[in-house]
Amino acid sequence: MLSEWLDWTLDGERPAQRIGRFASGSYLLHSPGILELTPNTQHSGAHACVFSAAIHGNETAPVELLGAWLCALEANTVQLGAPVLVILGNIPALKVQQRYITTNLNRLFNRELTELGEEPDRARALMEAVDTFYARHHTLPKLHYDLHTAIRDSLYARFVVEPFAETSTDATQWQWLAAAGMQAVLHQHQHSWTFSHYSKHYHSAQAFTFELGRVAPFGNNDMAALEPMLTLISTLSAGIEPPTKPADSMAFFRVKHELIRQAEAFTLCFADDLPNFSRFEPGTCLANDSVAGDFIVEETPLHVVFPNANVEIGARAALLVVPSKPIAT
Numbered sequence: 001m002l003s004e005w006l007d008w009t010l011d012g013e014r015p016a017q018r019i020g021r022f023a024s025g026s027y028l029l030h031s032p033g034i035l036e037l038t039p040n041t042q043h044s045g046a047h048a049c050v051f052s053a054a055i056h057g058n059e060t061a062p063v064e065l066l067g068a069w070l071c072a073l074e075a076n077t078v079q080l081g082a083p084v085l086v087i088l089g090n091i092p093a094l095k096v097q098q099r100y101i102t103t104n105l106n107r108l109f110n111r112e113l114t115e116l117g118e119e120p121d122r123a124r125a126l127m128e129a130v131d132t133f134y135a136r137h138h139t140l141p142k143l144h145y146d147l148h149t150a151i152r153d154s155l156y157a158r159f160v161v162e163p164f165a166e167t168s169t170d171a172t173q174w175q176w177l178a179a180a181g182m183q184a185v186l187h188q189h190q191h192s193w194t195f196s197h198y199s200k201h202y203h204s205a206q207a208f209t210f211e212l213g214r215v216a217p218f219g220n221n222d223m224a225a226l227e228p229m230l231t232l233i234s235t236l237s238a239g240i241e242p243p244t245k246p247a248d249s250m251a252f253f254r255v256k257h258e259l260i261r262q263a264e265a266f267t268l269c270f271a272d273d274l275p276n277f278s279r280f281e282p283g284t285c286l287a288n289d290s291v292a293g294d295f296i297v298e299e300t301p302l303h304v305v306f307p308n309a310n311v312e313i314g315a316r317a318a319l320l321v322v323p324s325k326p327i328a329t
């Protein structure tokens with residue numbers, strides 16, 4: 001059942017059984033796109049793991065990655081030794097290979113959310129699923145890896161965003177991420193209501209948003225480049241210590257400024273295909289906004305990440321970041 005779960009979810013089919021067993025554990029399908037795995041034997045190093053994908057519906061590499069891992073569990077080439085909640089975020093958007101249907105799901109993970117609609121309802125369901133999962137495993141350290149791909153190329157093909165929250169990131173996490181092939185880390189400077197932020201802010205989980213290469217349709221993803229990431233997921237789900245590599249093999253950045261679209265008449269002053277982390281010198285104009293005015297780089301050079309002029313008004317059109325010191329390890 002595990003290896004077919006993703007296809008069934010996409011096809012809108014309900015499996016005959018919501019519960020079942022595989023060699024090293026059992027599964028429970030809570031609702032479409034929310035699957036909980038429980039090990040027969042919990043390893044002493046286990047975390048309560050949340051692995052989520054398709055919070056943006058056109059980001060298919062993470063879905064293929066989780067599919068490969070679920071196949072390995074079913075084939076018993078990987079054993080389960082930790083409880084795992086597996087989430088497919090935006091199923092309607094995934095079916096039509098769009099980022100979202102009505103609004104960006106990955107800004108709605110806030111307990112004060114009052115918006116109505118399909119994506120807000122899904123955010124509420126996912127928050128509740130995470131809450132009950134972590135409550136059930138309250139004695140274990142909590143972990144949430146939210147897996148994405150970026151809209152554009154990047155000077156660092158694979159990187160993580162560390163959400164802003166009170167909880168600090170364990171030094172070992174950086175070593176695991178480096179060994180998993182991550183090339184850069186971006187520290188958020190303020191609350192941003194993403195799914196990984198939700199687990200970190202409300203549950204003190206070790207949590208990141210992963211950007212695992214560039215958006216591509218199913219079957220066109222470079223899965224070989226994600227082998228080390230598959231190893232990280234497999235070892236964590238086995239409840240054993242993942243491989244490590246020195247954290248300073250990654251580049252570290254922190255957010256200096258969020259560029260918010262304020263006007264209907266809004267343009268970014270660089271090519272649409274600009275790679276993430278491209279650097280701009282002082283005096284460069286980055287955006288024209290008929291309400292906010294031009295955004296000019298001041299004395300510190302800025303690197304642009306996640307630029308997107310087509311966001312809703314009031315939403316983030318780019319993160320402007322600067323290099324920061326590597327985290328002590």
Ligand SMILES: [Zn+2]
Binds near residue numbers: 055056149150
């Ligand atoms: Zn995404």
